[in-house]
Amino acid sequence: MIQTNKVLDAKGLACPMPIVKTRKMMKDMKEGQVLEVLSTDSGTTADLRAWSESAGHQYVGNVEEDGVWRHFVRKADSGEKQETVYPFTVENKQLLESLQHPQAVLIDVRETAEYAFGHIPGALSIPLGQLDERMKYLDKEQKLYVVCRTGNRSDMACRKMVAAGFECVMNVIPGMSEWDGEIENTTGGMKE
Amino acid sequence: MRTVQVGEVAKKVISKEPLFILDVRNQDAFEDWKIEGEQVRHVNVPYFELLDGTEEIADQLPKDQEILVVCAKEGSSIMVAEILEDEGFTVSYLSGGMRAWSEHLEPVKVADLKSGGELYQFVRIGKGCLSYMVTSGGEAAIIDATRMTDIFTDFADQKGVKITHILDTHLHADHISGGRKIAQATGATYWLPPKDAEEVTFDYAPLEGDTSIKIGETKIDIQALYSPGHTIGSTSFIVDDSYLMTGDILFIDSIGRPDLAGLADDWVSDLRESLYIRYQELSEDLTVLPAHFMIIEELNEDGSVSEKLGVLYKRNHSLNIEDEEQFRELVTGDLPPQPNAYQEIRQTNMGKIAPDEDTQREMEIGPNRCAVR
Numbered sequence: 369m370i371q372t373n374k375v376l377d378a379k380g381l382a383c384p385m386p387i388v389k390t391r392k393m394m395k396d397m398k399e400g401q402v403l404e405v406l407s408t409d410s411g412t413t414a415d416l417r418a419w420s421e422s423a424g425h426q427y428v429g430n431v432e433e434d435g436v437w438r439h440f441v442r443k444a445d446s447g448e449k450q451e452t453v454y455p456f457t458v459e460n461k462q463l464l465e466s467l468q469h470p471q472a473v474l475i476d477v478r479e480t481a482e483y484a485f486g487h488i489p490g491a492l493s494i495p496l497g498q499l500d501e502r503m504k505y506l507d508k509e510q511k512l513y514v515v516c517r518t519g520n521r522s523d524m525a526c527r528k529m530v531a532a533g534f535e536c537v538m539n540v541i542p543g544m545s546e547w548d549g550e551i552e553n554t555t556g557g558m559k560e
Numbered sequence: 561m562r563t564v565q566v567g568e569v570a571k572k573v574i575s576k577e578p579l580f581i582l583d584v585r586n587q588d589a590f591e592d593w594k595i596e597g598e599q600v601r602h603v604n605v606p607y608f609e610l611l612d613g614t615e616e617i618a619d620q621l622p623k624d625q626e627i628l629v630v631c632a633k634e635g636s637s638i639m640v641a642e643i644l645e646d647e648g649f650t651v652s653y654l655s656g657g658m659r660a661w662s663e664h665l666e667p668v669k670v671a672d673l674k675s676g677g678e679l680y681q682f683v684r685i686g687k688g689c690l691s692y693m694v695t696s697g698g699e700a701a702i703i704d705a706t707r708m709t710d711i712f713t714d715f716a717d718q719k720g721v722k723i724t725h726i727l728d729t730h731l732h733a734d735h736i737s738g739g740r741k742i743a744q745a746t747g748a749t750y751w752l753p754p755k756d757a758e759e760v761t762f763d764y765a766p767l768e769g770d771t772s773i774k775i776g777e778t779k780i781d782i783q784a785l786y787s788p789g790h791t792i793g794s795t796s797f798i799v800d801d802s803y804l805m806t807g808d809i810l811f812i813d814s815i816g817r818p819d820l821a822g823l824a825d826d827w828v829s830d831l832r833e834s835l836y837i838r839y840q841e842l843s844e845d846l847t848v849l850p851a852h853f854m855i856i857e858e859l860n861e862d863g864s865v866s867e868k869l870g871v872l873y874k875r876n877h878s879l880n881i882e883d884e885e886q887f888r889e890l891v892t893g894d895l896p897p898q899p900n901a902y903q904e905i906r907q908t909n910m911g912k913i914a915p916d917e918d919t920q921r922e923m924e925i926g927p928n929r930c931a932v933r
Contacts, residue, residue, distance in 0.1 A: 382635045383636050384635055419586075
């Protein structure tokens with residue numbers, strides 16, 4: 369199930385209105401939040417993708433059902449450019465080997481939309497915003513590997529978990545943006 | 561703000577008049593395909609970059625010339641044109657956008673035939689497709705009709721002729737044929753080369769080498785000449801002993817590509833035989849009328865696309881490759897991208913799928929890309 373922060377219904381609208389409305393709604397959203405845009409104009413896909421890139425937002429992907437496209441766009445997060453500070457890391461290419469350990473668990477802290485359009489098989493989805501609440505269900509004895517898109521949200525997640533008493537937490541760097549291994553897409557749609 | 565129809569733009573392109581275009585589609589769409597002409601200047605800035613105003617591009621826009629704003633359909637171009645008008649520019653927008661540009665056909669008279677009829681070329685200037693109508697003694701034949709069938713039927717009505725024959729030189733992969741639709745509406749005979757039509761789901765008249773078709777009382781001959789290579793069935797026509805309709809085998813500055821039905825390697829030798837042996841045996845005085853043009857420079861002064869066969873044998877590089885291996889390399893090696901949705905277009909032309917009109921438009925978007933140079 370893909371959870372989003374807001375939904376924009378642009379069905380029946382012709383170009384340029386889907387982009388004009390998306391842009392307006394995006395202005396009122398917080399960094400890192402995900403907007404779902406519903407459209408029926410086939411031209412919206414290319415335009416929304418190009419606009420997102422130009423505005424610095426992340427076009428996550430889309431799913432088409434019966435002529436209605438559901439687009440997922442994540443608002444630009446200026447924090448993503450910051451240096452990571454959490455010291456314990458594992459590189460992408462060592463991850464699969466590390467996960468062989470019977471106590472190892474991979475946690476994906478990206479938004480559910482990002483997770484749905486492509487994640488490492490077996491990864492557990494806990495968006496960063498839900499981590500405080502859902503952390504208590506995790507076993508403190510396990511070896512936890514935390515991944516996001518570029519290593520920043522996972523850096524923050526690692527720090528939160530260590531502060532909460534978890535002992536073995538590793539940040540996966542650089543993360544999904546450069547992941548070239550197996551990917552599972554649970555949407556049936558197109559990933560950007 | 562002025563509304564400009566595609567016909568006006570077509571006439572400006574043909575007469576090489578200056579035209580300044582602000583294309584507000586996204587960059588990929590613009591790079592793939594745009595309005596081209598000798599005197600056409602472009603600036604491409606996507607409309608979504610201009611929502612807060614056009615200050616940033618103001619110095620790229622002319623103050624003393626009308627700016628034609630163009631987008632995919634027209635909605636975004638109207639919005640941008642309004643912004644520019646408020647800022648004091650002289651602006652217009654293209655009615656129907658690139659979609660209308662893709663569908664526009666400009667009829668050009670190619671010849672008065674010696675046996676009394678007329679020959680027209682329909683230049684689909686936005687996509688580079690060429691269709692033909694031969695009229696004589698109250699009858700007409702259409703060759704390689706596009707899906708905008710009203711243009712042909714209205715033209716025939718204006719001329720007071722009855723469409724009796726419709727021919728396709730081959731099974732098209734870059735555009736949807738209007739042949740079957742016109743045949744159904746008029747009762748005309750629809751001719752297709754049988755080797756291209758093995759999988760079609762409708763009835764047609766088999767067009768094979770040496771078939772002759774008469775148009776009108778003046779008996780204009782359309783003589784079929786089997787010339788495989790672009791497709792296995794590709795057939796050329798000689799009209800009135802003077803005009804060679806080459807389909808997608810031979811163009812003015814390029815030749816047909818053999819790969820769009822998936823059999824490039826098998827068809828290379830057919831293509832070579834058609835171009836280097838069969839056409840060589842024909843009179844150099846024949847005027848070549850192809851089914852496409854690739855670049856706007858191939859248009860003659862009057863907007864038509866034609867050239868003497870003898871001239872092409874001197875000037876068209878692809879007709880002058882002595883070495884067979886080198887020829888094979890040219891037509892199978894570094895081929896341009898395939899036309900948009902060409903598989904679906906072939907299926908549609910076989911009658912296997914029947915997409916609605918909007919989908920057909922989408923399928924045909926972009927340049928035709930049927931040639932190799």
